[in-house]
Amino acid sequence: MVEFERNANIIDDKCPRHSIMIGRYKQSFAYYTLRERLPVILTKVIDDLSQNKDTIINECSEEAREELKIVVGNISELKYQLQTDKELYPLETNEIDKSTWNIFLSSLPENERTYFSTCWLWAECYLYRRLKTIFEATTTLKNFDYFKSSKQKALIGSKDSIVSLVKSTRQTLTLDSDIDKYFKKLLYLDLWGNKCDLSITEGKDIKQTGDQLEAVDHLKEYILIDQAEEIWNLISQKYTGERYIDFICDNAGYELFTDFLLAEYIIEHKLATKIRFYIKAIPWFISDTTPEDFEWVLKYLYENNNEELKLIGNKWKSLVDQGKFILLEPDRFFISPYEYYRMKEIAPHLYDKLSEAHLLIIKGDLNYRKLLGDFTWDYTEKFETCLRGFNPTNICSLRTVKADLICGLEEGLAEKLFEKDSNWMLTGEYGTVMLQLHKN
Known part of the structure; x- marks a missing residue:
């Protein structure tokens, strides 16, 4: 925890008035969401996929068995990136909003391109959009609704x-x-x-x-x-x-x-x-x-x-x-x-x-x-x-x-x-x- 707070420049205070809400401020709901709630949500997605894999395979195809393993691994990696305040990488997808997102991400100042250093709204939306790209990269699970x-x-x-x-x-x-x-x-x-x-x-x-x-x-x-x-x-x-x-x-x-x-x-x-x-x-x-x-x-x-x-x-x-x-x-x-x-x-x-x-x-x-x-x-x-x-x-x-x-x-x-x-x-x-x- 101490190492994370040092690396992510966490400040033990509330978000200042008249400023963008940022997860760097420890006494904010932005910090709590990024640090506590979102990792739990990603873990629940992983657990649900693992527990229901037979049902999912029956609904999709046998090919989904191997793709589920890849998806679970990629969600685990996404969770790690969130928990270690990694950079908001460009989206890798063939969907039509790819350029919208990547233009936006490239417009952020270099010191505001991580989960805890950028606006909470942007970081949280980015996480859910990144989660979907993991499924978009598959053949059998493209349209699967994990919620x-x-x-x-x-x-x-x-x-x-x-x-x-x-x-x-x-x-x-x-x-x-x-x-x-x-x-x-x-x-x-x-x-x-x-x-x-x-x-x-x-x-x-x-x-x-x-x-x-x-x-x-x-x-x-x-x-x-x-x-x-x-x-x-x-x-x-x-x-x-x-x-x-x-x-x-x-x-x-x-x-x-x-x-x-x-x-x-x-x-x-x-x-x-x-x-x-x-x-x-x-x-x-x-x-x-x-x-x-x-x-x-x-x-x-x-x-x-x-x-x-x-x-x-x-x-x-x-x-x-x-x-x-x-x-x-x-x-x-x-x-x-x-x-x-x-x-x-x-x-x-x-x-x-x-x-x-x-x-x-x-x-x-x-x-x-x-x-x-x-x-x-x-x-x-x-x-x-x-x-x-x-x-x-x-x-x-x-x-x-x-x-x-x-x-x-x-x-x-x-x-x-x-x-x-x-x-x-x-x-x-x-x-x-x-x-x-x-x-x-």
Whole structure:
């Protein structure tokens, strides 16, 4: 430990205010993630591959037996490079984002090209992208999702809760009164669905229990910034022609289920005509949604032996078939190291696409970090300032707080929370519902 800290120039302090978050600072969540969480996640991938190799070979081919040995060895090497703060080497892959990544890596100053010396966001995204390249180099495992089992268990383990949600939300869909009340309830439900984050639990199984729609009424005090009323005022505005609401999704499984519930409500009450979903192209941060996860959740529901789940699964599949739920082709910008304020420059086609929407609902902690850029803003800094010009349309951020950065808090609130719990920013106990209106 002492030798590592000396070689990596570790500083026993917090990240300074108004600076990029770097793993070099020992009292930061960036350091803890790189030093503790990510090695555990890589070890779990290795263990899962080893324990399930016979199943994987049966699904792929006998050739996968030897390739699994190579993959496990390469993941072990990746883990060693992380734990010894090695350089962020150029990606070796034939995928289309190779040049994007390697141009970015070559642009880093030479003294900021290791895991603990560069921005935490960049280092963590790089690790997950490097992990995927190991599988891309194989013949039989190119499309293998090494996080699939964990994601699916998170929804299956929450079956009782989602059955309860289906029953309670069927009643709200038929009501023509209190639309604002139930919209906000489902917005809060979608916020707290973000607690189902496997990366924060290092891949350990999690599940939701109880009536979550009822629970949201008791969680209001934990929402540190609540602009649900302003979001309702925006979304309830009258319109003519087509109106898109876009979701930049976060976790698969239970959280995606809550995304669908909110999206269904929006469509049923004609608050928009189409919902578009943006997801990840590859397995990402353990639980992030891929196209296969999107399809699997629908299939799990419409093939379920529970009648309520079967009915809602068929309905949502019908919304997909009708073009009211639209799963967009994954854009590689979302698995790049770039923050959102760089999107207009790096991926102008995506920025223009988002500009078509009336409202952009951005889910989760990683997306929040990309909005703020892993920068230690003042806790009271305006959301608009932290977005640094990212302004394609009206933006709603739904996030449970699981990393030590935040903005938009009332004066003195952060200090009160620290007095109560020094780790309040890391637990997912608190949430934010934030809105930034589009400015022409």
